[in-house]
Amino acid sequence: MGRPLSPLLSPEKICRAALELVDERGDFTLPRLARRLGVSPSSIYHHVQGRPEIINGMRSLISADVLAQDGFPPGEGAWREQVVRWARIYRAALAQHAKAIPIFVGEAVTDExxxxxxxxxxxxxxxxxxxxxxxxxxxxxxxxxxxxxxxxAASPAMAWVTQPQAHPALHKALHGGGLADNRPDAAFEAGIAALVANLEAIVASGLP
Structure with a gap:
């Protein structure tokens, strides 16, 4: 039998499979990843050095999609608008893989x-x-x-389960504020606007 036209494994295939597992389960192990790919765990080590490289590979897959999006900075508009756009686009991409974020923050960024x-x-x-x-x-x-x-952004629309008598202020805000469907987005937009306003103050006065 001749050799396959393309290798059964590659770093990208391994990292994509790992990201799928994280999306489903919140984490991955090398034995489970090997089963997902239909190979032995030792085969994975022929293509990646271990878990840290896989984590950065997963992050790289998401980042490559971000960089390919139209409008991702640098581009037109004032710096404040571009910072907001940077955060908005990157947040949207990461929110699709929210279970991976705790894993990502445990490893220093090394992927290009x-x-x-x-x-x-x-x-x-x-x-x-x-x-x-x-x-x-x-x-x-x-x-x-x-x-x-x-x-x-990946949390339930109703992030708090309240009772009107026990939590009157929070319950009223949740059910009377009209934000049931877009609370995370509304909160993000309000927060990033306030954050950028504070960055302008840093430019004006410097850090202590």
Whole structure:
């Protein structure tokens, strides 16, 4: 029998299968990943070095999709608009794989696609006049907010189960605020606007 025209395994196939498992189960193990791919665990190590590389590979798949989207910064508009657009597009992509976010934050970013995403944000801030310390603080603040909001986007529409007598203020807000269908998006937009406004203050006054 001749050799197959394409290899049974590749780093991309392994990382895509791992991402599928995380979407389904919230995590992956190498034995379960091997079963999903129909190979032995040792076969996986011929293509990737281990779990950290797979995690960064999963992250890279999402980031490549982000970078391919029209409108992802840099582009037209003031820096504030571009920062909001950066967070909005990246959040939407991560929200589709919200169960992977806790796994991602446990590993330093090493893949080029994700580093490029953060490079673009850092470049926007640098061009606006942020000094190096301010850039790192700003990127970290935006990143923390965006990651948390991406997880919130995957939460139930009714994130709190309330009783009118026991939780009167929260119950009234939940059921009378008209946000049942888009609470996470409304909260994100309000928060990112406030965050960007604070970044402008950092540019004006500097960090302590």
């Amino acid at each position: 696609a994700t580093l490029e995403i953060y490079e673009r944000l850092a470049a926007l801030l640098t061009a606006q006049g942020f000094d190096p310390r301010a850039v790192i603080v700003a990127v970290s603040v935006i990143d923390s907010y965006m990651l948390g909001s991406a997880m919130d």
